[in-house]
Amino acid sequence: MFPRPIQSLSPTAQRAYKIALPVMLILWLLPLLGVAMTSVRPSSDLAAGNYFGWPSALAFDNYLTVFKNTALDKYLLNSFKVTIPTVIGAVGLSCLTGFALAIYKFRANHLLFFMFVAGNFVPFQILMVPVRDLTVSLGLYNSISGLALFHIAFQTGFCTLFMRNFIKGLPFDLIEVARVEGVTEWQIFRHVVMPLMRPAIAALSVLVFTFIWNDYFWAMVLTTGADTQPITAGLNSLNGQWIAAWNLVSAGSILAALPPVLMFFAMQRHFIAGLTLGAVK
Amino acid sequence: MVPSTAKHTLTPRKRRSRQSLAPWLFLAPGFAMFLVYVIIPVFQSMWVSFFEWDGLSPKIWIGLGNYVELFDDEAFYTSLKNNVIWLALYMLAVPAGLMIALFLNQTVRGIRIYKSLFFFPFVISQVVVGLIFSWFYAPDFGLFYKLIEWITGSQVAILADENLVTYGIIIAGLWPQIAYCMILYLTGLNAVAPDQIEAARLDGAKGMKMLWYVVLPQLRPATFIALVVTVIGALRSFDLVSIMTSGGPYGSSRVLSYYMYEQALSEYGYRMGYGAAIAVVLFAIMMIFISGFIWKMWRDEKGAR
Known part of the structure; x- marks a missing residue:
């Protein structure tokens, strides 16, 4: 193990490490702690100049105010409406593409695979004008489905890379045996490979959920207004309305951050497995 | 050989042709989406960069005009x-x-x-x-x-x-x-x-x-x-x-x-x-x-x- 296990060092060093851990953590998360604290700070504190001190009272009604006076609930709902279909769509499609690229040997295999990989890295701006045009001409501009369709297509790139590498790691003998038994290719996919893909599906689902929930650029390009915009774009426009009402901005930010954070804690193992794919040989 | 499996066994040739068609069927939906929303737009953007265009009125071809303007x-x-x-x-x-x-x-x-x-x-x-x-x-x-x-x-x-x-x-x-x-x-x-x-x-x-x-x-x-x-x-x-x-x-x-x-x-x-x-x-x-x-x-x- 590297660095040397702390247990093999002197008791003083061990104690120092145990103190350093929480101190470092608080420093690291200071921005977040500040926001959490401000989200329950009464506006009177802000007026009195108490921005970073201890709140004089716990004003949980900041959260109520945010819900009552703004369209935040709509924005949050829109985010779910975009994110959930995207997760299902992109993960579903990439199960198929990943399977095709991992199992079959055909001439265009590598070319297609690297196309998915490369497409996944391009800057969004090179897609912006044509994708917006396409969405307008499909009659889907400023609609949730228009935004979700693009996300599904784009995420398929990353998901295919992931699925293909995952399926490559499965024992190929299983498939050979099934073929000899006369099982059709679709049944192999459905009944031999799919059941083994559960961890990959779980990992990808949390990752895609987070990516799409946090998307801001495409929300700005393809939607406008509280009826269709997700929470990221919504926060931006609310921030304009709430000039200097930092307690409301903070409450809104916490609400916007909550779903991916909960998702992360619920599915931590899968999330990290997905994110660190390839970090170990 | 057990008769019931024999019924399902394909001739080698038939199996091979299935195996060459199958990847394309699996790929089709995902690849079509990716093509339409990612690959083709990259080239469309390159094409659009040779025009003067406000997004509504007809495009006007100006060749490398936009790039020349970028230069300055x-x-x-x-x-x-x-x-x-x-x-x-x-x-x-x-x-x-x-x-x-x-x-x-x-x-x-x-x-x-x-x-x-x-x-x-x-x-x-x-x-x-x-x-x-x-x-x-x-x-x-x-x-x-x-x-x-x-x-x-x-x-x-x-x-x-x-x-x-x-x-x-x-x-x-x-x-x-x-x-x-x-x-x-x-x-x-x-x-x-x-x-x-x-x-x-x-x-x-x-x-x-x-x-x-x-x-x-x-x-x-x-x-x-x-x-x-x-x-x-x-x-x-x-x-x-x-x-x-x-x-x-x-x-x-x-x-x-x-x-x-x-x-x-x-x-x-x-x-x-x-x-x-x-x-x-x-x-x-x-x-x-x-x-x-x-x-x-x-x-x-x-x-x-």
């Missing part, structure tokens, strides 16, 4: 310069992530919770990160503002200062990026061969020497991915610039991605052709890196079989 556009050079600064400073996320990973790579009680809490910033939307940091930088009361005032004695409104604004935004961007690199290295460190470490330790290696000659070579895959995601993250920077400054003050914090958006789709005008030309330049810069990554992956792929 000071805002373009500002954005390009800022992109280079982003790229250079973002790289700090890789060693910083490694340092935190080394700090956390212990087995004490509760360390798992520490690791996931350190990772926290990456899970949050960049919009929220941007709001948090603008508040910290806010003149008169922001915590960082006060801190700087306390250390240097001078009052600096980072986001309103043309020379500092980009650095201020990059610091906000580094926060989640370091968390990402950290998690990559933590996973990598988990897989470092303990016997090699022990062997090196017996040979008297320790500290930096051990890190450099024994540990880092084993972390190479993690480093590669950390570099890839950091380069891409730096060149994709858009959210933070948009949230924290909208490119200001006086356009001094623009990056190419933001400048493109501003030109093509904002109150400053609908210059789709000019915007597309900016996007093509950004794409070309990204392509230098992408082809490097792909080349390496390709080589590994070849080596694997």
Whole structure:
């Protein structure tokens, strides 16, 4: 193990490490702690100049105010409406593409695979004008489905890379045996490979959920207004309305951050497995 | 042979033809979507960059006109310069992530919770990160503002200062990026061969020497991915610039991605052709890196079989 296990060092060093851990953590998360604290700070504190001190009272009604006076609930709902279909769509499609690229040997295999990989890295701006045009001409501009369709297509790139590498790691003998038994290719996919893909599906689902929930650029390009915009774009426009009402901005930010954070804690193992794919040989 | 399986067994030729058709059927839906929304638009953008176009009226062919204009556009050079600064400073996320990973790579009680809490910033939307940091930088009361005032004695409104604004935004961007690199290295460190470490330790290696000659070579895959995601993250920077400054003050914090958006789709005008030309330049810069990554992956792929 590297660095040397702390247990093999002197008791003083061990104690120092145990103190350093929480101190470092608080420093690291200071921005977040500040926001959490401000989200329950009464506006009177802000007026009195108490921005970073201890709140004089716990004003949980900041959260109520945010819900009552703004369209935040709509924005949050829109985010779910975009994110959930995207997760299902992109993960579903990439199960198929990943399977095709991992199992079959055909001439265009590598070319297609690297196309998915490369497409996944391009800057969004090179897609912006044509994708917006396409969405307008499909009659889907400023609609949730228009935004979700693009996300599904784009995420398929990353998901295919992931699925293909995952399926490559499965024992190929299983498939050979099934073929000899006369099982059709679709049944192999459905009944031999799919059941083994559960961890990959779980990992990808949390990752895609987070990516799409946090998307801001495409929300700005393809939607406008509280009826269709997700929470990221919504926060931006609310921030304009709430000039200097930092307690409301903070409450809104916490609400916007909550779903991916909960998702992360619920599915931590899968999330990290997905994110660190390839970090170990 | 059992009769029931014999019924299903195909002749070799039939099976082979099934196996050559099957991949295309599996690929069709996903690839069609990817083609329509990602691959084709890349080329359409290149095409649009040769036109003058407001998105509504007919396109006017102007050849390399947009690129010639870019050549003399000071805002373009500002954005390009800022992109280079982003790229250079973002790289700090890789060693910083490694340092935190080394700090956390212990087995004490509760360390798992520490690791996931350190990772926290990456899970949050960049919009929220941007709001948090603008508040910290806010003149008169922001915590960082006060801190700087306390250390240097001078009052600096980072986001309103043309020379500092980009650095201020990059610091906000580094926060989640370091968390990402950290998690990559933590996973990598988990897989470092303990016997090699022990062997090196017996040979008297320790500290930096051990890190450099024994540990880092084993972390190479993690480093590669950390570099890839950091380069891409730096060149994709858009959210933070948009949230924290909208490119200001006086356009001094623009990056190419933001400048493109501003030109093509904002109150400053609908210059789709000019915007597309900016996007093509950004794409070309990204392509230098992408082809490097792909080349390496390709080589590994070849080596694997």
